[in-house]
Amino acid sequence: MAAALDAATTTEITDVEVVSTLLSASGADLHALQRIAADLRDEGLAAVGRSGQVTYSRKVFIPLTKLCRDRCHYCTFVTIPGKLARAGAGMYLELDEVVDIARRGAELGCKEALFTLGDRPEDRWPQAAQWLSERGYTSTLDYVRAAAIAVLSQTGLLPHLNPGVMSAEEMTALRPVAPSMGMMLETTSRRLFTEKGMPHYGSPDKDPLVRLQVLRDAGALGIPFTTGILVGIGESLTERAQSLLAMAEIAAAGGHIQEVIVQNFRAKPDTAMRGTPDAEMTEFLAAVATARIVLGPHMRIQAPPNLVSAAECEALIASGVDDWGGVSPLTPDHVNPERPWPNLDVLADLTAGAAFTLTERLTAQPPYILDASSWIDPALHEHVVALSDPHSGLAADRIPSPRAWSSVA
Numbered sequence: 001m002a003a004a005l006d007a008a009t010t011t012e013i014t015d016v017e018v019v020s021t022l023l024s025a026s027g028a029d030l031h032a033l034q035r036i037a038a039d040l041r042d043e044g045l046a047a048v049g050r051s052g053q054v055t056y057s058r059k060v061f062i063p064l065t066k067l068c069r070d071r072c073h074y075c076t077f078v079t080i081p082g083k084l085a086r087a088g089a090g091m092y093l094e095l096d097e098v099v100d101i102a103r104r105g106a107e108l109g110c111k112e113a114l115f116t117l118g119d120r121p122e123d124r125w126p127q128a129a130q131w132l133s134e135r136g137y138t139s140t141l142d143y144v145r146a147a148a149i150a151v152l153s154q155t156g157l158l159p160h161l162n163p164g165v166m167s168a169e170e171m172t173a174l175r176p177v178a179p180s181m182g183m184m185l186e187t188t189s190r191r192l193f194t195e196k197g198m199p200h201y202g203s204p205d206k207d208p209l210v211r212l213q214v215l216r217d218a219g220a221l222g223i224p225f226t227t228g229i230l231v232g233i234g235e236s237l238t239e240r241a242q243s244l245l246a247m248a249e250i251a252a253a254g255g256h257i258q259e260v261i262v263q264n265f266r267a268k269p270d271t272a273m274r275g276t277p278d279a280e281m282t283e284f285l286a287a288v289a290t291a292r293i294v295l296g297p298h299m300r301i302q303a304p305p306n307l308v309s310a311a312e313c314e315a316l317i318a319s320g321v322d323d324w325g326g327v328s329p330l331t332p333d334h335v336n337p338e339r340p341w342p343n344l345d346v347l348a349d350l351t352a353g354a355a356f357t358l359t360e361r362l363t364a365q366p367p368y369i370l371d372a373s374s375w376i377d378p379a380l381h382e383h384v385v386a387l388s389d390p391h392s393g394l395a396a397d398r399i400p401s402p403r404a405w406s407s408v409a
Contacts, residue, residue, distance in 0.1 A: 001029050006209050008293045009038050014248075019241035022290040026282050030289075037289035045322060048366070054317060055179065055300070055361040055394070056324040058344070059112035060105030060157070061331040064147060066093040067128050068118020068164075070203035074233060074265065075274035077229030077335045078118050081127040091121075091131040093142075097401030098147045101331065102155040106400040108329045111305040111387050112363040113157040115144060116334055119164035119205040124175060141170050148177035149405055152383055156400030160226075160326075163203040168217040175223055176373050176379040176407055180258065180364040183228030185211050188246050189239040199233050212246060219254020224368040224375055228302070229262025232279030233289045240287065244294045256375075258365040259300040259323055262288045264307055266336065281312060285319045292320030295353065300365055306339040309352055317354040324351075324358075359394060367391030 002023040013019055025033045034243040045051050068078040084091060093101075102113045120140055122129040128140070137143040141163055159178040166174070166183075175182065186200075188208045193200040200206035206368040218225040229243050251257035264279035292301050302323040303316045327341050342350070348358040362384070368375040369384060376384055383403055389396045 001025065005029065005032050005036065008033070008054055010274070010294060012296075013294055014245065016238060016241045019290060019294060020237045022293065023237045023240055023283075023286050025286045025289075030282060030286055033286060033289045033293075036318045037292035038149075038371055040292055040297045041301070041320040042071065043324050044299075048357075050366075050392070052356050053359040054322050054324060054354075054356045055359050055365075056328045056347070056394070057112045057160075058110045058342075059114050059160070059328055059363070060101050060110050060117055061114050061326070061328055062093065062101050062147070062151075063096055063164045063334045064115050065097065065121055065128070066118065066143065066334075067091060067121030067125050069120050069124035070118065070205050071201075072203050072206065073199040073201075074268065074276075075335075076268045076271055076337070077116070081125050084225050091125075091128050092143065093147075095150050099150050099154045102151045102157045104326070105330050106155045106157055108239060109381040109399060110328065110330065111360075111400055112160055112326060113148075113151045113155075114160045114326050114363075115147065116162055117144070117164075118255060136243055140167065141174065145174055145177055146355055148174070152177065152380075152400050152403065154407040156386065156403045158380075158383060158387065159364045165210055165214055166217075171214075171218060171223060175221060176377040177405070179269040179293050179380055179384055180224040180368070181218065183211065183214055184214065184230065184263075185227045185243060185247060185262065186230045187233065187235045188212070188243045189215070189235045189240060191239070192234055205298055212250070215247070215250045215257070216254070219250060219256045219371055222375055223256055224258040224364040225256050225353055226259050226261065226302075227257060228259075228263060229287070229291075230263050230265055231267035231284050232277075233273075234276075242288075244291055248294050248296075251299065257299070258368055259302050259325075260291060261293050261304070261325065262321075264303055266307055266339065268336075268338065272280065281308075281315075285315055286315060288321060290318040297332065304333075304336075305347055305350070306333055306341050307336060310342075310346075313347075313350045314354045317351070317356060318388065323361075337372060361394050370395075371392035379405065 351358040
């Protein structure tokens with residue numbers, strides 16, 4: 001461990017064994033690891049004139065559809081057509097429902113509309129394919145594009161799209177309607193995908209080889225992209241290390257990975273993994289700190305504040321976190337509905353307790369906003385300028401308003 005900690009302060013770490021060792025830190029070793037990670041974070045923030053800031057995005061969560069072709073063993077977001085029908089709900093949200101959520105969010109100062117949905121449900125569920133066809137859409141991703149345009153033009157909110165696995169062609173079609181996109185890598189462990197009983201078994205979109213290609217394609221297309229890992233879903237420390245190193249390699253090659261989420265597993269009722277223990281906090285903090293060290297001072301490292309306690313939020317900041325991700329004053333975390341968002345005033349106080357200032361950003365991180373000509377599609381430039389501070393690239397203090405969208409900008 002001493003050698004690994006020394007390497008963390010002196011070299012760029014690319015060795016799986018060193019990263020695995022850091023991930024195992026506890027006690028005094030963990031404290032040393034956290035200090036190294038925090039110093040790196042502070043170095044990166046100082047370099048861009050943002051010392052002492054922890055960012056968040058004020059957003060609404062739009063659950064476009066809760067249908068999915070995957071069968072992840074820890075997911076409570078996904079349901080089946082019969083349950084939706086019994087609840088009197090449609091297979092997808094209608095466009096007017098999408099716009100209503102976004103408009104109410106805009107009134108509360110939200111600037112981002114996060115689209116959450118299952119992967120390609122029409123490939124598994126005839127009811128989903130029928131719903132889309134009846135409304136003139138060829139696929140779920142085709143409908144995502146239409147919904148994003150409706151939000152842009154009727155509310156001014158900026159869409160962030162999380163529709164799962166996408167081809168390069170599909171991302172190209174979505175790029176003009178969203179300043180950023182995302183897809184959790186979760187893990188590079190194919191064992192969790194190929195072995196029966198593992199959490200990703202039976203989920204075609206969770207093949208790590210496919211997900212890694214999505215990340216590479218997003219880089220080739222110049223799309224600001226969010227990704228991350230899930231800690232505690234059955235992966236070994238070596239597999240966790242491999243996941244961090246894979247993201248670092250792809251980020252270095254494409255320059256497009258705008259933030260990496262390190263998320264702790266929380267068991268949920270009515271799932272196959274309901275009896276699996278939650279990610280242990282020491283192990284989680286070591287994962288956060290190691291992610292900071294592997295990914296470097298200029299990566300934004302994010303951890304969801306609603307999946308930990310108030311005291312643990314401060315421990316996350318001490319471990320190198322500099323972003324809380326999306327927090328909504330209106331909509332729940334539809335993926336973790338049992339874990340309500342902290343009130344933004346409370347989150348500001350928690351952040352201040354760790355000697356940092358809670359600062360609002362947009363869906364794309366500041367470097368991508370400030371260099372919009374390289375990273376943001378021309379069709380979105382006016383929408384982004386309307387909500388951003390021209391000097392910092394952070395969110396401006398204003399309420400979004402409807403703004404015409406055209407693919408020809």
